[in-house]
Amino acid sequence: MHPYRDDKPPRPGPSVPIIRIKGGEQRLFIVLSPAMIGYWTHWGGRATVPCTTKALGCAGCHARPPWPMRWKGYLHALCLVKHYDCFIELTPVAAEMLTLQIDNGVSLRGLKMEIRRSPGTNGRLKLIVHGKPTLLKDLPEPKDPMISLDKLWGLNQREENDGQAT
């Protein structure tokens, strides 16, 4: 028998917030993730669901017509305005802006960047890299966005663990 043990009492909502920059907003971050973490998702009409690939029976891929696919990039970062760590959600265009401002294969960890979105509901994201801070060793450890995404996407971690136990 493999009873599901979890010593942390569950808390509502993601423990590390997922940040989407709103129209007219502008924020400064220090990136903690060494590299971009990207996921393909489907827009199911009411919510974003992860694509689990057609081969593995993804409901969005098999729907008629298939649900629209969207790529979302995530970076674990320190918000320099609000002083907490978060996952920044980036569009493909914003992620590409980041790629264009750094050398190939260079770690993103410690990078100071500014993200702003032009006013309006469909404002464009702009990402500006401001270089590395000096205190790289004092930065907190990077976290995997899955700790928050599983809650965002409504995945049931417990079912997965039960599955592995058999």
Ligand SMILES: [Zn+2]
């Ligand atoms: Zn899919």
